[in-house]
Amino acid sequence: MADLQTAVTSGDVMETPVLDDEAPDLLHRISEEGGYAYVSMSTRAAGGDIRAAEAAREMAWEQLHSGPWNSVLPVWRDAYSMACLFVAKFHYANGEFTEALRVLDMGLIMGGTVLRKDLDSAVGKATERANALLRVSEQSVNGCANPKSLTNQNAINMTEQNSEDGKKVDIMLRRFESEQIVDRRQVLQILPKKSLSCKLVDRRSALSLEGFMRDYFLPGSPVLLSDCMSHWPARTKWNDLNYLKKVAGYRTVPVEVGKNYLCNDWKQEMLTFSEFLERIQSNGPDVPTYLAQHPLFDQIQELRNDIVTPDYCFAGGTEMKSVNAWFGPAGTVTPLHHDPHHNILAQVVGKKYIRLYPASFSEELYPHSESMLQNSSQVDLDNFDPNEFPKIQDLEFMDCILEEGEMLYIPPKWWHYVRSLTTSLSVSFWWSASPSSPTS
Ligand SMILES: O=C(O)CCC(=O)C(=O)O
Ligand SMILES: [Fe+2]
Numbered sequence: 001m002a003d004l005q006t007a008v009t010s011g012d013v014m015e016t017p018v019l020d021d022e023a024p025d026l027l028h029r030i031s032e033e034g035g036y037a038y039v040s041m042s043t044r045a046a047g048g049d050i051r052a053a054e055a056a057r058e059m060a061w062e063q064l065h066s067g068p069w070n071s072v073l074p075v076w077r078d079a080y081s082m083a084c085l086f087v088a089k090f091h092y093a094n095g096e097f098t099e100a101l102r103v104l105d106m107g108l109i110m111g112g113t114v115l116r117k118d119l120d121s122a123v124g125k126a127t128e129r130a131n132a133l134l135r136v137s138e139q140s141v142n143g144c145a146n147p148k149s150l151t152n153q154n155a156i157n158m159t160e161q162n163s164e165d166g167k168k169v170d171i172m173l174r175r176f177e178s179e180q181i182v183d184r185r186q187v188l189q190i191l192p193k194k195s196l197s198c199k200l201v202d203r204r205s206a207l208s209l210e211g212f213m214r215d216y217f218l219p220g221s222p223v224l225l226s227d228c229m230s231h232w233p234a235r236t237k238w239n240d241l242n243y244l245k246k247v248a249g250y251r252t253v254p255v256e257v258g259k260n261y262l263c264n265d266w267k268q269e270m271l272t273f274s275e276f277l278e279r280i281q282s283n284g285p286d287v288p289t290y291l292a293q294h295p296l297f298d299q300i301q302e303l304r305n306d307i308v309t310p311d312y313c314f315a316g317g318t319e320m321k322s323v324n325a326w327f328g329p330a331g332t333v334t335p336l337h338h339d340p341h342h343n344i345l346a347q348v349v350g351k352k353y354i355r356l357y358p359a360s361f362s363e364e365l366y367p368h369s370e371s372m373l374q375n376s377s378q379v380d381l382d383n384f385d386p387n388e389f390p391k392i393q394d395l396e397f398m399d400c401i402l403e404e405g406e407m408l409y410i411p412p413k414w415w416h417y418v419r420s421l422t423t424s425l426s427v428s429f430w431w432s433a434s435p436s437s438p439t440s
Contacts, residue, residue: 015122023042023046038059038060041056041059056082057080057083060079060080063076085118085119088100095133101127102272104122187421203226204223204226216411221411222414224402224407225409226405230405233306234425238348239349244273245274250274256268260335269289280423288328288331290327315342316433318434321431321432323428326425328420332424334419335376340375340412347408348427350426353400354408356398361415362415402426
C-alpha cells in the first residue's frame with residue numbers, strides 16, 4: 001500500500017525527448033512567422049514558469065482560431081502541442097494527472113504531428129498514474145487509507161462515482177440489450193417516409209475480396225457485408241461500458257450536441273469519455289450528444305487495438321484517408337451528404353438506418369450553395385416540404401438497416417443519410433484508390 005502510494009505521488013518528471021530535440025528548430029520557425037511573444041513565453045515556460053506556459057498555449061490557441069482550419073499554418077499546430085506539453089508537465093509534477101491528460105488530449109486533438117510521440121508517451125504515463133491513484137483511493141474507500149492525503153481530487157471524485165458504478169453499469173448494459181429489440185413497425189414510425197419500401201441494399205455474407213471488387217467496388221455499388229467482423233476484439237469488448245470507461249474514461253473527446261450539424265442550435269463540446277458515456281445513458285433522443293467523425297483511434301491506442309482494418313479497404317491500392325469513430329445514443333442523425341472517398345462503415349454495437357442515393361442524383365438533392373456545405377443537401381429527410389423540394393419526392397433510393405457486426409460499403413460521392421436506432425458505436429474507414437485504379 002505504502003509502495004503504491006509513493007509510486008503514485010512521487011514527483012517524477014514527465015519526459016519529452018522529442019520536444020527537447022525539436023524545440024530550437026520549432027521556436028526558430030515560429031519566430032519566422034512573427035510569433036515572438038509565443039517564443040518568449042515558451043522559453044520562460046521551459047525554465048519552469050507555469051503562467052508563461054499557459055500564456056503560450058493561449059497564443060497558439062488564438063492562432064488556431066484565426067481563420068478557416070485549413071489555412072492554419074502547421075507550425076502553429078506544433079506550437080500548440082508544445083505549449084500543451086509544457087502545461088501538462090506542471091500538472092504532472094503536481095500529481096494532477098487527470099488535468100495533465102485533459103491538456104495532452106487537447107494537444108493530440110488540435111495540435112500538429114511533430115510532437116505526437118511525446119504526447120502519446122506522456123498520455124501513457126499520466127494514465128498509469130491516474131489509474132494508480134484511483135486504485136489507492138478505492139482501497140482507501142475500503143478503509144485502508146485517508147483519501148484526502150492524495151493529491152488528485154478528480155481521481156477521488158471518480159471513486160466516489162464508482163461506488164455507485166455496480167448499479168450504473170448494470171443499467172447501461174441492460175439498456176444496450178433491450179435496445180437491440182426494435183421491431184419493424186416501431187422503426188418505420190421513426191424513419192423518413194418511404195423508408196424500407198424501395199430497393200434494399202444487397203446483403204452478402206463473408207464476401208471474398210475478389211467478389212467485392214468484381215460485384216461492388218468496380219461497378220461502384222453499395223453492399224452490406226455480414227460475417228466479416230467477428231474477429232474484431234471490439235465486438236466483444238465494447239458492449240461492456242465498464243471496459244470503455246476503464247481504457248478511455250479520463251480521456252477528453254470532442255462531441256456534437258444538437259439535432260445535427262446543419263441546425264442553428266448545434267454546438268461542439270469537449271467532454272471526458274466517462275462524461276460522454278453518462279450522457280449517452282441519460283440523453284433523450286431530443287438532444288443527442290454525438291461523438292461524430294472523430295479520429296479517436298489515433299488518439300487512444302487501446303481502442304485502436306480493438307479494431308481491424310477490413311481487407312475490403314485494400315481494394316484499388318489503398319491510401320487510407322481517415323478512420324473515424326461515430327459513437328452516440330439512439331436518435332443521432334447525420335443528414336443527407338456525400339464524401340469524396342470509398343467508405344466502409346463498420347457497425348460494432350447497435351444498429352443504424354442508412355439511406356443512399358447515387359452520386360448522379362446530385363442535382364435533384366438540392367445541395368447547399370456555400371462551398372463548405374456543398375456536399376450536404378438542403379433537404380431534411382425527416383421533415384421537408386415537397387413543394388419546396390419537389391424533385392426529391394419520387395427519386396429512387398436504396399436503404400438498409402445496418403445491424404451489429406455488419407459493414408456497409410458506400411462508394412465515393414454517394415449521398416447518405418444515417419440515423420441510429422439504438423445506442424450505436426460505429427467506425428468508418430475512408431480510403432482512396434490509387435490513380436491507376438479504374439474507380440479512383
Ligand atoms: O454514422 C453516421 O452517423 C454517419 C457516417 C458517415 O457519414 C460516414 O461514415 O461517412
Ligand atoms: Fe459520410
